[in-house]
Amino acid sequence: MIDFTFTEEQEMFRKAAQEFAExxxxxxxxxxxxxxxxxxxxxxxxxxxxxxxxxxxxxxxGLGLGYTARFIALEExxxxxxxxxxxxxxxxxxxxxxxxxxxxxxxxxxxxxxxxGERLASTxxxxxxxxxxxxxxxxxxKKDGEDYILNGRKCFITNSHIADTITVLAKDDENPKAxxxxxxxxxxxxxxxxxxxxxxxxxGCNTGELAYENCRVPKENLVGVEGKGLGVxxxxxxxVGRGGMVACALGLQAACLEVSVKFANERILYGKPISRLQxxxxxxxxxxxDLEAGRLLGYKAASMQDKGERSSNEFAVAKYFTTEAxxxxxxxxxxxxxxxxxxxxxxxxxxxxxxxxxxxSAGTSDIxxxxxxxxxxx
Amino acid sequence: MxxxxxxxxAVPDPKEACNIKIDPATKTLMxxxxxxxxxxxxxxxxxxxxxFKAEFDAHISVLSMGPPEAGNIVKECLALGxxxxxxxxxxxxxxxxxxxxAYTLAKGIEKNGPYDVVFCGMxxxxxxxxxxxxxxxxxxxxxxxxRIKEIVEYNGQWWTVKAELENGxxxxxxxxxxxxxxxxxLNTPRRLSFSGIIKARKKExxxxxxxxxxxxxxxxxxxxxxxxxxxxxSMDSRRKVEILEGKREEKAEQLVQRLVNAGVI
Numbered sequence: 001m002i003d004f005t006f007t008e009e010q011e012m013f014r015k016a017a018q019e020f021a022e023x024x025x026x027x028x029x030x031x032x033x034x035x036x037x038x039x040x041x042x043x044x045x046x047x048x049x050x051x052x053x054x055x056x057x058x059x060x061x062g063l064g065l066g067y068t069a070r071f072i073a074l075e076e077x078x079x080x081x082x083x084x085x086x087x088x089x090x091x092x093x094x095x096x097x098x099x100x101x102x103x104x105x106x107x108x109x110x111x112x113x114x115x116x117g118e119r120l121a122s123t124x125x126x127x128x129x130x131x132x133x134x135x136x137x138x139x140x141x142k143k144d145g146e147d148y149i150l151n152g153r154k155c156f157i158t159n160s161h162i163a164d165t166i167t168v169l170a171k172d173d174e175n176p177k178a179x180x181x182x183x184x185x186x187x188x189x190x191x192x193x194x195x196x197x198x199x200x201x202x203x204g205c206n207t208g209e210l211a212y213e214n215c216r217v218p219k220e221n222l223v224g225v226e227g228k229g230l231g232v233x234x235x236x237x238x239x240v241g242r243g244g245m246v247a248c249a250l251g252l253q254a255a256c257l258e259v260s261v262k263f264a265n266e267r268i269l270y271g272k273p274i275s276r277l278q279x280x281x282x283x284x285x286x287x288x289x290d291l292e293a294g295r296l297l298g299y300k301a302a303s304m305q306d307k308g309e310r311s312s313n314e315f316a317v318a319k320y321f322t323t324e325a326x327x328x329x330x331x332x333x334x335x336x337x338x339x340x341x342x343x344x345x346x347x348x349x350x351x352x353x354x355x356x357x358x359x360x361s362a363g364t365s366d367i368x369x370x371x372x373x374x375x376x377x378x
Numbered sequence: 379m380x381x382x383x384x385x386x387x388a389v390p391d392p393k394e395a396c397n398i399k400i401d402p403a404t405k406t407l408m409x410x411x412x413x414x415x416x417x418x419x420x421x422x423x424x425x426x427x428x429x430f431k432a433e434f435d436a437h438i439s440v441l442s443m444g445p446p447e448a449g450n451i452v453k454e455c456l457a458l459g460x461x462x463x464x465x466x467x468x469x470x471x472x473x474x475x476x477x478x479x480a481y482t483l484a485k486g487i488e489k490n491g492p493y494d495v496v497f498c499g500m501x502x503x504x505x506x507x508x509x510x511x512x513x514x515x516x517x518x519x520x521x522x523x524x525r526i527k528e529i530v531e532y533n534g535q536w537w538t539v540k541a542e543l544e545n546g547x548x549x550x551x552x553x554x555x556x557x558x559x560x561x562x563x564l565n566t567p568r569r570l571s572f573s574g575i576i577k578a579r580k581k582e583x584x585x586x587x588x589x590x591x592x593x594x595x596x597x598x599x600x601x602x603x604x605x606x607x608x609x610x611x612s613m614d615s616r617r618k619v620e621i622l623e624g625k626r627e628e629k630a631e632q633l634v635q636r637l638v639n640a641g642v643i
Contacts, residue, residue, distance in 0.1 A: 016570035
């Protein structure tokens with residue numbers, strides 16, 4: 001038998017995340033929308049609420065709660081702010097390569113600080129020449145004695161300007177088929193965050209470019225085996241990155257449905273609430289169907305992840321479905337709100353903008369279909 | 379070690395108030411579609427206990443009377459930092475009024491052993507009688523101070539507290555053991571934390587029914603309830619619109635006058 005119920009403990013995780021989102025995230029949203037900058041207060045609050053510690057084992061100062069708990073937290077936070085959810089999801093994405101492929105020394109060195117939020121994580125793969133196809137990147141590394149020298153640039157990197165510990169993918173200067181992943185730290189000579197993007201949605205979630213010029217990285221910062229770094233980056237993005245986006249999309253879907261139901265019950269037309277009109281009910285039903293289906297896809301993949309099974313294909317399906325559904329939900333929510341849906345005072349205008357940033361993050365819908373087709377044909 | 383008991387109740391989620399309906403026949407709340415949560419004021423009672431424990435050597439027991447599902451809110455209290463949970467649950471306890479509820483809770487407190495202080499929320503968000511705390515004190519034959527907004531001093535067996543009045547407060551020095559019912563002004567309750575939830579895994583919830591409490595059936599639940607709600611009515615609220623005429627200053631004066639007349643300012 002399959003049991004689709006959350007445990008009592010998981011329900012409490014949801015409650016804890018809801019309380020955090022309502023009391024700590026919601027008040028920061030106007031400022032984040034206005035400035036487009038990451039809120040330092042929010043990052044501090046996330047750290048205090050142990051949000052960065054969820055997937056890190058207890059022996060390294062984390063909570064060891066796994067991926068379903070992370071998924072629940074992300075969904076609830078994204079219901080209030082997709083930008084906050086995205087920021088948090090990428091902290092975990094940056095932690096994952098160290099967690100899965102790091103040496104004992106790297107785990108002991110980096111994970112405790114990342115668990116407390118004293119240091120913030122990110123991962124950097126995408127470049128102008130390659131993101132979904134990471135083999136297209138141009139960043140290089142070359143051996144120099146015991147160290148490596150890295151050169152290159154990364155773009156569209158979430159948390160680029162606030163992260164302290166970033167796992168970076170680069171290719172061998174002499175062997176274009178060999179890729180390695182390195183841990184770069186803020187303050188390393190030659191390494192800096194450069195251009196900061198100004199996105200239409202997920203405002204307040206920092207995205208930008210990184211540059212490293214003759215950056216000397218000690219061999220202790222090589223993650224996994226030299227030349228096998230592609231697997232490190234793809235495993236993190238495929239499971240944790242995609243999974244995080246699914247949870248963010250589900251949070252947005254739930255938010256769209258919630259505000260739509262409220263508005264439809266309050267807005268009077270022809271002498272009765274518009275929720276009594278079949279055309280509006282049709283939209284609400286579509287949003288509900290998408291949300292329920294998306295949750296089944298997402299939580300199934302998260303539970304596989306918790307069992308240690310590979311879940312990147314299942315998350316590709318869930319990512320395609322939920323990010324597309326989030327865009328539909330935002331459009332329908334906006335339609336239900338009529339003219340109000342175009343006003344900044346109403347959250348649906350933000351939902352619409354946020355929904356379009358969900359698509360390309362961690363791979364577009366078209367790329368998801370490529371992955372799903374490859375899985376189907378394999 | 380100082381022993382604190384906190385009485386808590388599972389209530390329909392006040393955020394879902396618009397979905398809470400009243401059964402016209404029984405005059406009871408129809409709770410089936412509304413999730414049950416920890417009574418908001420009980421969070422302040424628990425926080426008072428937790429803040430005391432942060433300063434002194436103390437043990438906090440949480441006690442609730444309710445259906446088996448109310449175990450969730452007891453677990454939540456354990457996750458927030460209480461040490462041990464008790465759920466008084468039995469079909470015989472169903473339909474209890476404030477008197478029978480207080481009697482059952484008092485019996486649970488006595489069975490749990492010696493205690494120094496009992497904290498309760500001032501009222502529940504569903505019943506709102508404010509009677510349970512004082513009635514527990516009556517059954518336990520100890521003093522009670524209701525509506526406390528500040529604990530001024532813990533001085534051995536004597537506590538000094540401020541109790542809320544409509545236009546001020548009453549400073550009360552009271553000998554413990556005592557029951558205190560608390561207001562929202564007393565503190566700011568902490569949020570659930572992930573590590574608190576993990577710690578609660580090892581904390582025990584003891585479930586007691588009528589047999590374990592050793593009380594006669596006619597003294598608990600509906601049978602033990604001397605009061606009953608004869609009717610309950612929802613408030614009819616309507617908006618009234620009045621358009622003020624004149625220049626801006628005149629309209630402002632008219633508005634102020636109306637607010638003064640209405641007792642708003």
